Amino acid sequence: xxxxxxxxxxxxxxxxxxxxxxxxxxxxxxxxxxxxxxxxxxxxxxxxxxxxxxxxxxxxxxxxxxxxxxxxxxxxxxxxxxxxxxxxxxxxxxxxxxxxxxxxxxxxxxxxxxxxxxxxxxxxxxxxxxxxxxxxxxxxxxxxxxxxxxxxxxxxxxxxxxxxxxxxxxxxxxxxxxxxxxxxxxxxxxx
Amino acid sequence: xxxxxxxxxxxxxxxxxxxxxxxxxxxxxxxxxxxxxxxxxxxxxxxxxxxxxxxxxxxxxxxxxxxxxxxxxxxxxxxxxxxxxxxxxxxxxxxxxxxxxxxxxxxxxxxxxxxxxxxxxxxxxxxxxxxxxxxxxxxxxxxxxxxxxxxxxxxxxxxxxxxxxxxxxxxxxxxxxxxxxxxxxxxxxxx
Numbered sequence: 001x002x003x004x005x006x007x008x009x010x011x012x013x014x015x016x017x018x019x020x021x022x023x024x025x026x027x028x029x030x031x032x033x034x035x036x037x038x039x040x041x042x043x044x045x046x047x048x049x050x051x052x053x054x055x056x057x058x059x060x061x062x063x064x065x066x067x068x069x070x071x072x073x074x075x076x077x078x079x080x081x082x083x084x085x086x087x088x089x090x091x092x093x094x095x096x097x098x099x100x101x102x103x104x105x106x107x108x109x110x111x112x113x114x115x116x117x118x119x120x121x122x123x124x125x126x127x128x129x130x131x132x133x134x135x136x137x138x139x140x141x142x143x144x145x146x147x148x149x150x151x152x153x154x155x156x157x158x159x160x161x162x163x164x165x166x167x168x169x170x171x172x173x174x175x176x177x178x179x180x181x182x183x184x185x186x187x188x189x190x191x
Numbered sequence: 192x193x194x195x196x197x198x199x200x201x202x203x204x205x206x207x208x209x210x211x212x213x214x215x216x217x218x219x220x221x222x223x224x225x226x227x228x229x230x231x232x233x234x235x236x237x238x239x240x241x242x243x244x245x246x247x248x249x250x251x252x253x254x255x256x257x258x259x260x261x262x263x264x265x266x267x268x269x270x271x272x273x274x275x276x277x278x279x280x281x282x283x284x285x286x287x288x289x290x291x292x293x294x295x296x297x298x299x300x301x302x303x304x305x306x307x308x309x310x311x312x313x314x315x316x317x318x319x320x321x322x323x324x325x326x327x328x329x330x331x332x333x334x335x336x337x338x339x340x341x342x343x344x345x346x347x348x349x350x351x352x353x354x355x356x357x358x359x360x361x362x363x364x365x366x367x368x369x370x371x372x373x374x375x376x377x378x379x380x381x382x
Contacts, residue, residue: 078376080373081376112311115311115314116307116310116311119307119310119311119314120303120306120307120310123306123310141347141351142372144347144350145343145344145347145369145372145373148343148344148346148347149340149343149344149347149373151343152336152339152340152342152343153336153339153340155339156332156335156336156339156340159335160332178336181333181336182271182336182340182373182374183373183374183376
């Protein structure tokens with residue numbers, strides 16, 4: 001790869017997010033993204049199969065790494081704790097800067113087709129997590145519950161982290177707080 | 192409505208599920224559904240806007256009723272417990288026979304477009320639940336967590352109930368069990 005092409009993936013990501021925000025996802029073409037990033041169209045397609053993938057390729061890589069991490073977790077006696085712990089710890093280390101993730105989120109929220117894709121990917125992630133836990137010997141029903149709920153806890157924490165002020169709390173701490181909230185039963189007596 | 196048209200909605204549902212299972216969702220037309228149900232096409236369109244709606248119209252009605260129920264819940268001190276309780280209790284009373292729900296589930300699982308729609312509807316349901324809880328005075332963050340997780344707990348219970356043998360456990364009991372499992376912390380010490 002020629003020296004000037006180093007970091008072209010990152011430049012393409014930045015350019016695409018800028019253009020999606022300026023003109024909308026639908027009104028932005030691959031040609032425009034490549035031009036803004038100062039790379040050729042061919043370079044774009046070496047990194048991404050289409051403009052949608054600019055938003056999802058990182059998440060796919062992260063998901064694969066997380067399933068692997070989950071499968072290698074030292075303990076699975078508390079499957080929900082493991083899912084939330086692995087997801088938040090690993091995501092925290094791998095995530096892009098918060099500002100660009102906020103932009104990504106805004107683009108996805110503004111486009112129903114992208115939101116559908118995001119939801120499908122979350123669904124697949126939960127299925128893969130459940131499968132990894134089952135292969136680790138967790139009962140299948142418990143694995144499904146832990147995976148489905150664990151992904152929800154993480155997504156709620158992620159949303160809260162995106163909304164928080166710069167420098168505020170880390171994602172691992174927020175996730176841990178949410179899990180504790182969830183487990184603190186507040187009995188509701190009759191009125 | 193003429194007497195012979197009574198129950199035509201139900202007949203259309205049954206006919207559509209049969210045809211979707213026999214020939215696939217994509218290969219079934221509204222004309223065929225109406226013919227199998229022995230009603231006119233016009234009658235079909237008095238009940239449903241398109242063939243996809245045969246699968247989702249009931250769920251939409253149920254969702255609206257659930258949001259209303261949640262908003263009128265006597266206590267919201269334990270938002271997660273309220274979401275799971277209202278969802279399972281109300282769904283349990285309103286749900287169609289298990290056999291036809293199993294068929295519906297199989298049709299949706301076999302078609303990516305339908306699965307996307309189902310996921311979007313679950314997403315919207317969680318958002319509406321969070322909104323209802325917030326209007327009841329629950330902190331917004333707690334409301335989002337309870338709604339997102341509560342819907343997951345219910346869906347896991349629903350799946351388990353669909354898979355269970357005829358006559359086995361009720362949905363409310365399964366949901367309660369899952370919530371208890373979720374809240375039972377099993378601390379994982381160092382190895």
